[in-house]
Amino acid sequence: EPEVTQTPSHQVTQMGQEVILRCVPISNHLYFYWYRQILGQKVEFLVSFYNNEISEKSEIFDDQFSVERPDGSNFTLKIRSTKLEDSAMYFCASIGLAGAPGEQYFGPGTRLTVT
Amino acid sequence: GNSVTQMEGPVTLSEEAFLTINCTYTATGYPSLFWYVQYPGEGLQLLLKATKADDKGSNKGFEATYRKETTSFHLEKGSVQVSDSAVYFCALRGNAGKSTFGDGTTLTVKP
Numbered sequence: 181e182p183e184v185t186q187t188p189s190h191q192v193t194q195m196g197q198e199v200i201l202r203c204v205p206i207s208n209h210l211y212f213y214w215y216r217q218i219l220g221q222k223v224e225f226l227v228s229f230y231n232n233e234i235s236e237k238s239e240i241f242d243d244q245f246s247v248e249r250p251d252g253s254n255f256t257l258k259i260r261s262t263k264l265e266d267s268a269m270y271f272c273a274s275i276g277l278a279g280a281p282g283e284q285y286f287g288p289g290t291r292l293t294v295t
Numbered sequence: 296g297n298s299v300t301q302m303e304g305p306v307t308l309s310e311e312a313f314l315t316i317n318c319t320y321t322a323t324g325y326p327s328l329f330w331y332v333q334y335p336g337e338g339l340q341l342l343l344k345a346t347k348a349d350d351k352g353s354n355k356g357f358e359a360t361y362r363k364e365t366t367s368f369h370l371e372k373g374s375v376q377v378s379d380s381a382v383y384f385c386a387l388r389g390n391a392g393k394s395t396f397g398d399g400t401t402l403t404v405k406p
Binding site: 211213215221222223224225228235236269271273275282284286287288289 | 337346384393394
């Protein structure tokens with residue numbers, strides 16, 4: 181069973197610091213996503229990425245956020261200067277032809293705590 | 296834009312009771328519909344899905360039928376167990392691949 185992996189599982193950072201959340205999508209997948217879930221709330225779309233560029237982003241995804249696919253395997257979400265309200269679980273997801281075609285696979289999430 | 300409305304929770308049931316969690320959606324085109332389950336402190340697990348009208352998704356005793364005429368995808372289970380206690384999210388995915396989630400419904404099953 182193919183799977184999306186995310187590191188770290190839990191990241192604690194101080195307000196104002198930069199954080200990079202890492203995801204390894206399923207090999208040969210083409211579409212990549214980040215979602216956020218504030219504790220006790222619903223899962224919200226942040227950004228989608230295809231062909232090395234952002235294809236769609238939500239209003240949450242402001243100038244403090246950026247995404248990158250630095251090599252053929254990693255997909256990263258960077259928060260430039262973290263705020264308390266960035267504390268949430270961040271999920272990466274990917275879609276491609278590997279596994280069940282068209283199936284969106286979610287990673288286990290990174291819990292970000294900003295103090 | 297797309298949206299998903301879920302039955303408000305929390306829902307508390309006794310073991311072996313019948314479960315229904317309502318979900319309706321608004322979308323352009325022909326979305327795929329999903330139910331995810333989230334256990335405390337864990338990530339999202341795909342529970343079941345349906346990709347076109349009248350499809351029925353099923354898994355672990357849970358079922359949901361894609362009803363285009365009522366834009367609904369209600370989750371049902373005939374006999375719940377304590378281990379089914381979790382948060383359940385209804386979601387849709389459009390052609391662009393972005394998923395839109397409902398607010399989630401917390402289910403607690405008591406022995």
